[in-house]
Amino acid sequence: MPQLNEFTYSSRFSDSIPIVGSAFTKNQQDAIPLSFGFPAPETFPIQPIIDATTYSLMTDGDRALQYTGGDGKKKIAQWIVDRSKLRSIETSAENVLVTTGSMQAIDLAVRTLTDENDEVWIEAPTFFGAVRIFQLAGVRLRSFPVDQNGVDVDAIEKELIDATNNHQPLPKMIYVMPNYHNPTGVNLSLERRKKLAALAYRYNFFILEDDAYVDLNFSNIYVPAIYHYAPERVIYLSTFSKLIAPSIRMGWAIGNDSVIQKMHLLKVDGTTSAFVQEIVANVLEKMNVETHISSITQLYRERCEAMISAVLNYFGDEVTFVVPKGGFFLWLTFPLGVNTSHLVQACVDKGVNFIAGEYFYEGCLEFNHLRLCFTFCDEKKIDEGIKKIAEVYFANKNLQLFQEAE
């Protein structure tokens, strides 16, 4: 056997980029899962998917299973165009790119819009999956705080002015989740949407508008997307993961011709599964989508209310939170000095899990928050889980286990 030299791997990406997921799934098999953002399996349209598969393959299997697929792709693009009107987005099928989940769309967008070392501005806190993609793309990140009205657009404007005056680089892209923000659950106010859109034109950046949770709103109110105010400067993303099921891996991007064309060029895994697209197109055709969404949001509203009751019941005034109007998450804020990462293991030992707040920050860490997902567990489990977390918290509070890490 010849001698094995050391092979130096690419430095395109750093070894130090954490995969948050793997850190949280160890030894948590039997815990009440309040950590990950999983939809309730009760909402999966199992029979419609079976029927759609049978129908698609029986009537057009030769095309549905070929690289190029059948009519499903066109139907889905048109469905997305039609559905987007609810969000005040006027577009056409040519400006829709169906992707392998919206994670792929985030990756294609950042690699289309930026070179390495370009600036991308993000929210703090934000979705760690997106942060990981940005880090792999080698861009520089800067964070802006989120309050009950979404990301602080005035702070963004101030930084844009400062950067301009100081000849510092401006962002190529700003990543925001305007509806039922992950992890905080808040919505970006209409005023801030308009202002951010205007800034995008003035300072010549793109907005990556991640709208994964838009349909999961408890009161069926749709606010115009940022895209509506800056169609030339927004890449809008959404997904079927919450509406149909996550494992089908289907999301989409909407953008101007040039952006979509470039994202398409970078999408080297080929057309997003034409097999799945045939099935989804048929499900959307046969299923009453409005009724389906209503039943999902009703279930999630009840679970959200159950979680809030439990938090009030077991934590009292110890924590604060914004009441979510939709989405998946409740974001608890503890007194300053508490480090929720120190709670994780004790809670897992007790049989419940959550995600500690620090994982949602890049650069400007905060430790006194935690994210709970209210969609996956039933109300009884939710109550039980929150009770356990509170027990662990109050049992250890006086031991001062929660000092902020240096």
Added chain:
Amino acid sequence: MPQLNEFTYSSRFSDSIPIVGSAFTKNQQDAIPLSFGFPAPETFPIQPIIDATTYSLMTDGDRALQYTGGDGKKKIAQWIVDRSKLRSIETSAENVLVTTGSMQAIDLAVRTLTDENDEVWIEAPTFFGAVRIFQLAGVRLRSFPVDQNGVDVDAIEKELIDATNNHQPLPKMIYVMPNYHNPTGVNLSLERRKKLAALAYRYNFFILEDDAYVDLNFSNIYVPAIYHYAPERVIYLSTFSKLIAPSIRMGWAIGNDSVIQKMHLLKVDGTTSAFVQEIVANVLEKMNVETHISSITQLYRERCEAMISAVLNYFGDEVTFVVPKGGFFLWLTFPLGVNTSHLVQACVDKGVNFIAGEYFYEGCLEFNHLRLCFTFCDEKKIDEGIKKIAEVYFANKNLQLFQEAE
């Protein structure tokens, strides 16, 4: 409306990278399709897929539709491990990464192994889809000729020696298709496999072994993969596209721990559709895979023979080719001076298409070849298609339409 500034897109990838596919699907709707590498739809296991979908969703739909999936992922990884033994590959499930088609695996591999401007060496001719991915990754390409025994490994060795002596950069990766090569249909000889493997150790590069067509061999003979001779220095790729169906978008990579871990890190679109993995796992469990493969290879052998007969019949001695022992493609070589790109439009006008040879070369263009796919059309269509191409060729030959482009 604010003024719209010009936005400078990323220079991560060049606008000039051609998408060969799109160039060939225009105005070719009604043509006899001998161009793209499509499997015969007659081989799609339609009923097994319907049954598998129904079974998977009825028995374990809650998991099959969730992000994390059910038992399918494990079963598929184990199936790949077991099946790999036929190729003399000993591996374990942890070293298998299931990808969104093998195109994604090519992308993950090149981005794992290389930085921008690193050297990647390829075959000439080779699969243009892979070339496009390499170009998007920003690597430098160098081509080595393919003869009837596969890529010229002696030429590779000579270049490695020269590069070492001249302090020129060595390749980080060499991309080869050892079985039923696309587009030439040839196999890499055992001797060359061993030698290339030894060179990988000596000169410290990786081999990206793309084995998409391995199961489509007409005589059911499996030669050891290059991986067998250099397990630490090969990333081995294959796919379910030919075995089950392309639109399910499922391929895989096998590599050492470190490589697979890094590819996994770069795979930002999440777990390859757990929905599809459940279905495929169930199909593989219920279907007699050997019988299925036999029926595919028998069909393809007949079609390949029909194509060869037609070529001999209509072209006589005008073209040469290597008789494929499997795979999808027949590669015709015309006399020097013929430029097959000049035949394309006239053939489309006559109602038949193919892919001109130049698209399979990077850097060292050759124009006097063309690729025919024998799997997609039935024998009658194949005969008709070859007849049309020959008619166009001989009708125009004396008009000297086929001079090599300058």
